[in-house]
Amino acid sequence: MGSRLPILDLNASPTPPPPPPPAPNPAVAPLRVPKIEPKAEPYDDSMDTATAPQPPQPPQDPSDIFLISQTTPPAATPADQTTVYSEFHRIQELFHTAFAKGIHNGGGGGGEEDGVVLDPETGAMVPVEDNGQNRQLAEAVHRKKYPQRSNELVRVTDLSVEDHRYFRDVVRKTRMLYDAIRIISIAEEEKKNPGQGKRTRGDLRAASVLRDRGLWLNRDKRIVGSIPGVYIGDLFFFRMELCVVGLHGQVQAGIDYLPGSQSSNREPIATSIIVSGGYEDDEDAGDMIIYTGHGGQDKLNKQCAHQKLEGGNLALERSMHYGIDVRVIRGRKIQSAVSQKVYVYDGLYRIIETWLDVGKSGFGVYKFKLLRIEGQPEMGSSVLKFAESLRTRPLSVRPRGYLSLDLSQQREKIPVLLFNDIDDDQDPLYYEYLRTAAFPTHVYHQSANGHGCECVSGCNDGCFCAMKNGGEYPYDQSGFLLRGKPVVFECGAFCRCPPGCKNRVSQNGLKKRLEVFRSRETGWGVRSLDLIHAGGFICEYTGVILTREQAHIFAMDGDSLIYPHRFADKWAEWGNLSQIYPDYVRPTFPAIPPLDFAMDVSKMRNVACYMSQSSTPNVMVQFILYDHNNLMFPHLMLFAMENIPPMRELSLDYGVAVADEWTGKLAICN
Template sequence: MFDYVFWGVENEVVENNNDARDIVPVAENPSNQFFFLDQGQHQQRSNEMVRVPNLSRENQVYYRGIVRKTRMLYDAIRIYSVADEEMKIAFGFDKQCRRDLKAATVMRSCGLWLFTDKRIIGALPGVEIGDAFCYRFELSVVGLHGYNQAGIDFVPASRSPNRDPIATSIVVSDRFTGNIDEGNMITYSGTGGQDKNFTQIAHQKLEGGNLALERSMHYGIEVRVIRGRLHKASPNGKFYVYDGLYRVIEYWHETDTAGYRVYKYRLERLPNQPKMSSDDLLLAESLKTKPLVRPRGNACLDISMGRENVPITLFNDIDGNHEPLEHDYLVKSFIPLHVHQYGNGCQCLSACSKDCSCIRKNGGQFAYDRDGILIQGKPLIFECGPYCSCLPNCRNRVTQRGVRHRLEVFRSGTGWGVRSLDYILAGSFICEYAGVVLTNELAQLLSMGGNNLVYPRRFTESWKEWGDLSQISPNYVQPSVPEIPPLDFALDVSTLRNVASYISHSRSPNVMVQFVLYDHNNLMFPRLMLFATETIPPFRELTLDYGGVADESSPKFAICN
């Protein structure tokens, strides 16, 4: 038998985590310049192998939150570094620097990589099957796969307690022609003997990662499988998707067409796991051209009736409930004219710069990068609006352009939910949370009649987490401008609503609310815009933290479910 520790529920370290994630105190920063804290030589990866079985629901939420915040920090560093030339100078980036590498390096120097104190065998706490990553380095940051280039991650024999190398994970990449991927069964080619173009030029040896896979088979130890999928939606041209646990069931060596010895491994997916995201990706792609490819459950191909840029489908293969069709679809919130406050727009004739009056309202910094990705959460964002002179494709007009990703309202065992049929990148705009805006006095009257009301002030301030660099920059200052007064209005979604009303509640959400103004200047009535806080793969449910208004015994929001 191989010796490793079962890190069970009774041994979980929740309150006192051993990952040495030091939070740097916030200091005054009048110049709004950032510098990274270097805590010296990074910690070596541990050789202590542990398994984490049967986490409680509370601890699943805890670890999911840890992974989520780590990924948000990684994205924040990477997004900041490409936002504009001024930010590049402030961070000390040069044009040749790879932003994904820089983000990983900074986090490692600050001791912010996860699970460096343990080598997790099997499922990784906080990482779910189907999680998608844009960069290989991000796999290392969260502890899913430790090597940026090697396809096999393993504990070397020199650091293994039994003096046998043990594989922990593999990356199945499209670039290796020797791999045969049949979903639940994989024929995986060993490593070594290849040039930079992945052409075999020498014999492979049964050592390193190759031997580790053989030893994992010998001891019956499962490995994590991450698939590299080419996809144009990724800024890197590829997504890395975690597809669950597999076990090596046999291995052999054979001679390739050039006469070189190569090792082959047959892996079988363990039963009783959630289905692979690969199946969802194929289905999502087919729905683009064949919206009725699913044999049952199609209730409506577009509940917005053409009002959105892309169709919002309704799917229910559980029962005959088609309740969302009973409500009129509202693309954006209806704000009464008497609460509007109009002002002058910017006078920019082409592209807006930092001298733009709208940008100055945002503290002199662009809210979005050139791809429309939110750079940093703020109490309120001013976009250029209908009274501005800039062009419609201005960088400061993002949310008003409407929905850009295919969304679907679907029926689950606990009510209605919303999922994406596309990859949604972290920091991307999703949709507005739309309803009829009611002043506080009117909301109080209608609430007595049982109307479905959503109060913006009850949403958690998740925007504070997006772009938060306090863990790596000692002079980071939380944005405090534009300052907004307490919000005393409600959204009535009893008769008019949009897709956002069906988004479920979660304590570890993948969507956040960001307040935005663009069509008027009344700070007391901003629009509720939803942004992704992580990369969301197709068919992954969208979730929000409603600040406790949902019933914690159910993952669904009480109003629309």
């Protein structure tokens, strides 16, 4: 198991603290600044105004803002300080003394008491001593319903392959639980108040439920650097989910840091920032960022006053002083059924320079130059941009490597790309594309006199199809699967509801732009050019359905077959609330008998057959019936178990019996 180590002084010979600042000149008016607020992200319109965190408001008292552009300066202000530039030079002088004052007095602005002189050999992060203050904090935490964040900074090191796999699975299951609670809570609210158009904050509800049950991750230690189990390129649709996994601990502030009042050496340290491009003085060039500090912004994110070296600003400066890296999360606006913004983890950056500058609005702002640490995987935000360009003009972006721009030959509503720039293998072109599974004719015989719902304008609560699913619909209004079940009944040919009914999801076919690609490590694989939401439908796993007798004959010839009953029951993990409710029992209705058929994909198949094998997959199999009622022969529909970024490989758990132990792929598709 890896170790979590307190970070010690990273400078072997730190420079001694500068002398105390000179006494202020009474002839010079003190610089007036508004109350410092955390640097908030640009307000997200998708948030409900009743529950969303509000952006910092400007001071109500006009005297709290020192207006540089005023024509008549204050009486106590010398004449040579009546212009923007002269005022800037005066602030710049205060900038240098602020460093000394911040170090001498314990960080300045972080809530520390004046007069505390630090040991010059003190490191940025040291083990926390068990003093009276910590005991009081522990008692306060005990009185809370949920544990507060730790004030001990650590870095996780020396993780083995098994450790990485373990932490990834913990993060994956926590995020899956978060998404399940969010989707279910929205569906329940819609059920209570149908058609009212109320925008329920399912993300806040999910975070609150997990927090109250102590399921937020990385609360016992405050981690500097990489978070175990969180990969570069991971996507998050909500700020609260960043808090749940411990990637960024602030709901609205863009700088997450340990305040000096909680630090053992009274110095604040920054751990992560969020860059959304919503501030006028920010510059983002990918590997290099010019990040503007916090403070002095109005509700429209415009600079209205000078910034001070305190709070998150001082924390970033201290992280630069000690050479401590920070995590960078980028926010990007998107068109999505879940939210209007996505947050992408882009890895670790190091702060190499900081200075005071005149911002575009004419006020003094602190700027921090960050460079991305080399040797990390490609930034997730860069992958998003690359996938976006592929969706509109693939040949101009990748002129070489495409074997086909539509492997399905127009059988799917959306083209399936085939890409190989590794070798000359063109194997997927030699098979006939099968859009949906081919069942034996006798499967439909018992459905000749089938029954369906009578919902003309759309399914309603209590209709025939809802009762078949146990009294509830399997999907929410956006088409996301609420919880996995042994089998799901969708509305079919005998139902009177329209094609746009909310209980017709998987039968409508492929909606994501998928690509079959060649890899040096895993052979053929599948990835999406679109972002796939957790609980969202991907495609059907197709082939020619064989009865047990037919499968036995095929197996005698040595052909490889797919056995649906061997797929791992990952559907039981989606919507599993056993960690929330101890008496939770996974759904057993509608029931389905043991499947006794096989699927031949040796000559006819679709894109799903090229998905990789994984014991921790991001795609699951959900059995579904819609065009017949024979429980012995359901469709194999694939749904996302987590938010899957563009260009990330899709994987299934086929079961040990059918997976090639050496390649981790199906032999039939490799």
